[in-house]
Amino acid sequence: MKHSKRLALFEKVKTEYAGFLASVLWKLTGDKELFAEAMQYSLLGIWQHVEKLNGRKAGSYIYRIALTANSKAWRDRIGRDGQISEAHVGVDGAAQEKIVNAELTANVRRAISQLSPKQARAIVMRYLEQQGYEDIARNLGCSEAGARSNVSKALANLRAKLGNLTV
Amino acid sequence: MNRKIEEILKEIGGEDVPAEVHKIAEETSGKFSKTLMQSRKIVLWENILRSPITKVAAAAVIIIAVLVGIYQFGGSIDGTSAVFADVLEEIYNARTVTYKETFYPGTEREFTTEDMIIESGIVRSVMADGGVTIFDFNGGRELELQPASRKAILTHRVGRKRGKRLFNYLTWVKSLHEKSGQYIGGEEINGEMTDVFLVDEEFTKKTIWVDPETNLPVRVRVLHLANPDNAVLMPKMRLEFRDFGGDTDESMTISISTGSGGIQEEMTTVMHDFVWDADIDETLFNLEPPEGYKVEEKQLDVTNRGENGLIGALSFWAEMSDGAFPLVINDLGDPNKVRPLLNDKFDRDGDPREEFNNACDGMHEILKGLMFAQERKVDGSWGYAGDRVQLGDADKPICWWKPEGSETWRVIYGDLSLGDSSERPQP
Incomplete structure (x- = not known):
């Protein structure tokens, strides 16, 4: 595909999904620096696969791109210092409860980044995007029962990674 | 209070995207697009x-x-x-x-x-x-x-x-x-x-x-x-299968170039x-x-044999020339002089294919040796006096050069030994 055509398609897709990307990536990262990095990876992913994003399945691809980008950004972050420091949880204020809650939330986000693509998508669509099982099933290419199963498995995985969260 | 994962997930889901984050998204996106469109x-x-x-x-x-x-x-x-x-x-x-x-x-x-x-x-x-x-x-x-x-x-x-x-x-x-x-x-x-x-x-x-x-x-x-120094030669030569008893117009041409010394034409x-x-x-x-x-x-042996390759080439020449060495080193690249020597050595009225292949290998080794000498010429340190030496003249230098960074000269002598000299040889 000629570069100019690619560019035009890229800009079209970017404009169409800008709001969605910002929303999903912010919910997955909760941190400005991490968000910026995930956004860059997402844009790169959109550019790389732009030919596939011109049809009905574009939304499904964008989800995949966003989740992959989120995983990469988290991997970069965790790789650098091995754990999430308080400074990275994007919290204003010094209230102890807020800090602890924020840390738990950050742990949940991190754990989502480590789920399999299908389970990550299931969790994001169900809880972060508050979508119905019918929509989740259509996006995952499975039945409604399958969608419910993916969500349950994802939750079970998150619990296994995080244990019982307490305040 | 136990906060369940589902609660946290729902909280995350309910978050609005702060204005500042929207701004980050716009800036990142803008920079990315600019990269794609930049001149x-x-x-x-x-x-x-x-x-x-x-x-x-x-x-x-x-x-x-x-x-x-x-x-x-x-x-x-x-x-x-x-x-x-x-x-x-x-x-x-x-x-x-x-x-x-x-x-x-x-x-x-x-x-x-x-x-x-x-x-x-x-x-x-x-x-x-x-x-x-x-x-x-x-x-x-x-x-x-x-x-x-x-x-x-x-x-x-x-x-x-x-x-x-x-x-x-x-x-x-x-x-x-x-x-x-x-x-x-x-x-x-x-x-x-x-x-x-x-x-x-x-x-x-x-x-x-x-x-x-x-x-x-x-x-x-x-x-x-072309290298303005006409003494620098890009080794190139061709052998014909028919010259070794073959019955087709097959030939083998070998040329060696590193781009560092230029060519004659x-x-x-x-x-x-x-x-x-x-x-x-x-x-x-x-x-x-x-x-x-x-x-x-x-x-095909493409090993850069360096000085040993040059010794090999000179040895072949002396073997086929009653102990004489090339008058000038570029003779090693002259097909009118080298081809007859290769024919004499390898054409034995035996299997043409085998003889042709052996001759091609021999040609390749000679050209590699010549290439080494050409590179020393480009260095500027090369000297040759093979026209005054016979095989066995252990005290007479055939050729010499100064390796990069070296204080001494490398010398090949008439008995094909290799030595070092603190002074530039004076034949």
Whole structure:
């Protein structure tokens, strides 16, 4: 595909999904620096696969791109210092409860980044995007029962990674 | 209070995106788009790495010399992270190319090859007579197909030096500032405007016409300049199968070039009719000889034997010349003098194929030895007095040179021993 055509398609897709990307990536990262990095990876992913994003399945691809980008950004972050420091949880204020809650939330986000693509998508669509099982099933290419199963498995995985969260 | 994961997930889901984060998204997105649209000719083409290799091809030739390719470099770009560097690589990463290459070899007739290169770096070249050569430089293999005679020659290069990085014509890499291409303006080619760049080296001048939209070459002209020092010779020689009792017009030509010393005769090559990122059938690059072809497999020793190679060449000459050495070292590259010696040594009225192959190996070793001497000439330290020496004259120097960084001279003596001298030999 000629570069100019690619560019035009890229800009079209970017404009169409800008709001969605910002929303999903912010919910997955909760941190400005991490968000910026995930956004860059997402844009790169959109550019790389732009030919596939011109049809009905574009939304499904964008989800995949966003989740992959989120995983990469988290991997970069965790790789650098091995754990999430308080400074990275994007919290204003010094209230102890807020800090602890924020840390738990950050742990949940991190754990989502480590789920399999299908389970990550299931969790994001169900809880972060508050979508119905019918929509989740259509996006995952499975039945409604399958969608419910993916969500349950994802939750079970998150619990296994995080244990019982307490305040 | 136990906070369950589901509660946390629902809280996350209910979050609004802060205005500041929207702003980050817009800025990131804007920078990304700007990168894609930036005038690549300035950012990227200020630095073009020149490949240090030159290709010379003719019908039924085994090419020893290295190939000229164009490496294009994405310049580094101010970005907030390494992701932008990845962007450039992805954007400008061509997967395949096909082109034609026309050679204008000085006084000889011009000819054109049709070439294809795939992502793995394997090159397929089709000659005017239909002969096909497939080069796998990293694997050290070369398959030559002669459709007219249904013959396939598979050559394994042994002794080749492994580079730190895989050698790949299509590799797009970041700019190297010490080897720069200079943007010299625009020019119309076939009705389309192109950006023109010049890469100017001591013995080669490359002009590259680039499609500004794709940032890929549409035409490349390489002018190989003759070395003004006529004493510097690019080793090249041909042997004929018939000279060893063979019954076909097969020949073997070997030429050796590193591009560092120039050539005796000016030559121009033009790469044109580029098609980038075409879908290419990868089976065309298969190094397995096709069915129905008679296969000959051989090894080609491309080891740079350095001074030992030169000793070997001088030894052969003295063996076949009653103890005399070449009058001048360039005699090792004179086919009128070397071919008769090779015939005398290898043509024994035995198996023509075996004798021809042995003679070709012998020719190759002589040319490699000569190449070593040529490189010392380019260094400026070479000296030769073989016309005054006979085999066995242990105290008389045949030739000498000063290795880079060395305080002493390396000397080959009349008994073909190798020694060091603190002073430049005075024969």
